[in-house]
Amino acid sequence: MNTKILLIGAASLAIAACGDTEGAAPVAKEEPAAKAEMLSAGLYEVSVTADAVASTDGTTPAASMKEGDNASMQVCVGEEGAATLALYREAQDDCTAQRPYVRPGRMQVEMRCDRAGLSGDINARADGTYTEDSFEAEVKTTTYLTGSGDYAMSRTITGRRVGDCPSEG
Template sequence: MKLTTRIAGTTALAFALVACGGEATDAPSADGGDMTAEVVDTLLPGEYEITSTVTALEVTEGSTAGTALKADDVRTSKVCVGEDGLLPPEAFGEENDNCTIDAGAYFRRGKVRQQLTCSRDGKTGQVNLQVDGEFTAEGLEGEVQTGTFFAGPGDYNMTRSMTGKRLGDCTAAEVEAEMEGTEIEG
């Protein structure tokens, strides 16, 4: 997957946080049970398994959506979060998307709000992603809203639910490989 990400200011890419104290929250765990987890300012470095499920897909122009995803499709990927708290962009975009993080991203006190603007190889136009989520020291949950504006048929609106959990450590080489092509604006 080819993704280029630009991160405004010193904010980190989605779900980036500083593992410093916080308050406890009652939140459902990924397996449906209740968990009390500490709200933190950043994700802990390491390998995360990110699972997204298409919960809604509506074609808005033409007869076929310009995506390979279908309703109820599940996508699971493993990504590395480095010491800087960056979550690689492939957690959000689809294959062949080239994305930038729009200004105004919010990463604080267990909440993330950010918008990405993407182009898709083979399509003229743009893909807009809105990420809304929450995170704790144990993982993350959220929703990704997608809306497309292609020059021709294939436009669609899609909603995906997203969960993530930390699996363990990543090596420095794995983090560097995951973040290759990511630009950070200071």
């Protein structure tokens, strides 16, 4: 009997502790930032860091960067937005998109690239996120060259819009 009274008393205290919330300040909920539909067209300042570069055939890598290298460049982004291959390719490569996937705030592009003086496959995949005027991506490149120099490279690439593209003229 004492146990039942104790349980009923505890339950009553718990309910009373919940009490009336009248007059209490409402808890503000933060709205998540809306994801950008597209990376805006314009001129972007792009920073590239070679996080890792490794030979996959035991010879000197034919990569454009060495591990720890940093580079910067300006890239004009057009209507293709985050799928602009010049944002992610190695500077001297000529690339085509194999499977571009761009959704609000997120992108993924697989590229097949050619480089003057090299024969074989250069494959790269960029995975990243973007806002209306900035982006960040991790790019992994793997080569299968007919000669020596095969490599695997991982780069971090970030960019922000700095203005309009220069006019041709």
